[in-house]
Amino acid sequence: MLLRLNRTLVLMTVLFCTSTFAAEIKVIQPYxxxxxxxxxxxxxxxxxxxxTQEERYLVAAQTDAASKVELRTAVNRGQANEMRNAPFFRIAPQxxxxxxxxxxxxVLLGLIKPLETNTHINVTLLFKNGEQVAVRVPVTTLVTDFMHMKAKSAE
Known part of the structure; x- marks a missing residue:
């Protein structure tokens, strides 16, 4: 009986810690x-x-959909933005x-195969404090193609 109670307490503690840990960083509308x-x-x-009440730093990401993953940020260069590698992304508290x-x-580099609409890829976000957040990312229709078609139909 004591063994069963201990096992239940351990399981409840693990579930509580996992759900609390996962709630620290939420990923909304990935695509x-x-x-x-x-x-x-x-x-x-x-x-x-x-x-959380503390800064979080996204330092890397991993996926089996590409041979390499980089964090990139847009840098304003006059009238155009230029993409540059970023060592991390800071997420302020709250x-x-x-x-x-x-x-x-x-940015996913060296795609293993083309990404097809209505499928998904798995990406793991890696944070400076050791947190890892697994994300199931849906593959969607090219937004730029859709916008281009919309603009053409308005002509």
Whole structure:
């Protein structure tokens, strides 16, 4: 009886710690655009919400969909933005980091195969404090193609 009670307490503690740990960083609306057969890279976008009272630093990401993953940020160069490697992304306490086409991005290089619409890839976000957040990222239709088609139909 005592062994059964101890096992239950351990299981409840693990479940509580896991759900509390996972709630510290939330990933909202992740997506990656579908790619064509000759595309070598793609970017992951999402909102990363820091629910803690401490800064969090995203320092890397991993996926089996690409041979390399980089964090990149947009740097304003006159009238155009230039993408540069970033050593980390800082997420202030109780705030949101927006990963977007015109800003910070997680870039997948050396895609293993084309990313097809209505599938998903798995990405693990790695934080400076040792946190790891697994994210299932849906592959969506190319937003730029959709916007281009919309603009053409308005002409």
């Amino acid at each position: 990656v655009n579908a790619t064509r057969a000759n595309d070598l890279s793609a970017s992951v976008y999402a909102q990363l919400i820091n629910n 705030s949101t980091l927006e990963l977007s086409p015109s800003g910070d991005q997680i």
